[in-house]
Amino acid sequence: MEFSQETKQKFQEILSHYPVKTAAVLPAVHLAQEEFGYVSEEIIEYLAKFMDMSPVFLKNTVSFYTMFKGKETGKYLIQVCHTLSCSLMGAGNIIDYIKEKLNIDVWETTPDKKFTLVKVECLGSCGTAPVMQINDDYYENLTEEKIDEILSRLS
Amino acid sequence: MKILLKNIEEPDYTGSIQDYRRKGGYTAVSKAIKEMTPEEIVEEVKKSGIRGRGGAGFPTGVKWGFIPKNTDKPIYLICNADEGEPGTFKDRIIIERDPHLLLEGIIITSYAIKSHQAYLYIRGEFVYGANRLNSAIREAAEAGYIGKDILGSGYNLDVQIHRGAGGYICGEETALLESLEGKRGWPRIKPPFPAAEGAFRCPTIVNNVETLANIPFIINNGGESYAEIGVKNSTGTKLFCLSGHINKPGIYEFPLGISLRSLIYEHGGGIKNNNKLKGVIPGGSSMPVLASDEIDVSMDFDSLANIGSALGSAGVIVMDETVDxxxxxxxxxxxxxxxxxxxxxxxxxxxxxxxxxxxxxxxxxxxxxxxxxxxxxxxxxxxxxxxxxxxxxxxxxxxxxxxxxxxxxxxxx
Known part of the structure; x- marks a missing residue:
């Protein structure tokens, strides 16, 4: 496994904005996740070599952050917020509805590898609760009908 | 009186640089860089009395004044856009809908603290916001407000977006610095405070998005006119985030000192389903809840502290009588x-x-x-x-x- 030429160039550009190389760790791990889909041990080893850093340093950092995925997830990662405002506005029902609809539990992936369902903490969109994020996009003011419509649009 | 939502509340406002300039944007940068010294800007911000909008409420101008004089190290500005305090969603609206207002604040602040490198640390989940800011930075650079020799003044500034990756604690300023340096978001022991030793062990100012978005107004109108808005020790307007069991959730901008009752019942349309209010958290989930008989309080730093709570990030979470x-x-x-x-x-x-x-x-x-x-x-x-x-x-x-x-x-x- 290796970064594409384009990603390598992107990384060099990012690096030029920082006085020390370690500052480019989070951007580099984001690039890796975008390119490979997740950040496994093997990918961390590659990144360590690529950045000429200790793999332990990288692992120590990567394991701290909830957005870095250690393994492959479904094509669509459904992240439902269950913090206070969303919870008051029915996030629990939303999670139950998706579980039933996709016939999976939280932290599970559908057999066709299309959807993975997870619960996340506050997404910073409390005024339009309940809220979920699917991959990069936010979906707000959720209802069961809206979920039907959103999930049917994703192929 | 609107400072932060003035543009956003215009129906056709897109947040592009053309729109922003049409509304008088980037005049404060010209004024600051061409007519004022960095010291004069810091003075003006001190006069405004503005206190940090991230939650702690520390006076912004005083914070800027803590940068050591005549340091030979580079100085950094960090815009804290790691909005994550439950109940808070105010910075996101500025980032997504008026990004140039924030950038103008960042440019002026960088000039005032003599920084040539600003980092905008944005929470990883705000992918749309980060993209929006990146294109705004490109627009601003093309127009000569960011980059080398800004407006022919000889002043250089680079602004770089730095995405977080999930972790509430990274909104704490020293955890943010660790995270920026590529490490786990573990807060540092203070002192040294970031102004003396922050990012990369250099003098650093960390300011919240909303704080920085107020700076263009202060430069255009003067610190004293800003200080006339609001109440004693809590000057200016504030973005209040209403969520929970309320009829009209959303972001509201009012001068500090508005009563919590009026926020909930007058502007927020009251409690959902005509239920009774049971309790309300006034400043994000870290702040002590208020009971329904405590809402005749002025929403400002001192008044909320006096009744044992705090303004925090002004994330107002409303809970009705059905709640356990x-x-x-x-x-x-x-x-x-x-x-x-x-x-x-x-x-x-x-x-x-x-x-x-x-x-x-x-x-x-x-x-x-x-x-x-x-x-x-x-x-x-x-x-x-x-x-x-x-x-x-x-x-x-x-x-x-x-x-x-x-x-x-x-x-x-």
């Missing part, structure tokens, strides 16, 4: 148990203990002494950790227990 405060406190305790960075023992252990005890009470397995044990834990976490996360988790739980003890007792008896 045991459920609410369990939700809050779970959040803090999940988000504790694990560095300090009282927090790493205390937060899960609180979560587990409340969970036990909710399941009907609580013992009578559990309620006092909960209170005891809050006192053993508060003040015993490196960063204010300890208080952020302990204060709300203590307030839920003290103000709604009968909800807890119901599950035990």
């Amino acid at each position: 405060m045991v459920d609410v406190s369990l939700n809050v305790a779970k959040f803090y148990a999940h988000e504790s960075c694990g560095q300090c023992t009282p927090c790493r252990e205390g937060m899960p203990w609180m979560r587990d005890i409340i969970s036990r009470i909710k399941d009907g397995k609580g013992k009578k002494e559990d309620i006092d044990t909960l209170l005891d834990i809050t006192y053993n976490v508060e003040g015993k950790t490196i960063c204010p996360f300890g208080e952020a988790g302990a204060w709300p739980i203590r307030a839920f227990v003290n103000k709604f003890r009968e909800d807890f007792e119901k599950h035990i008896n």
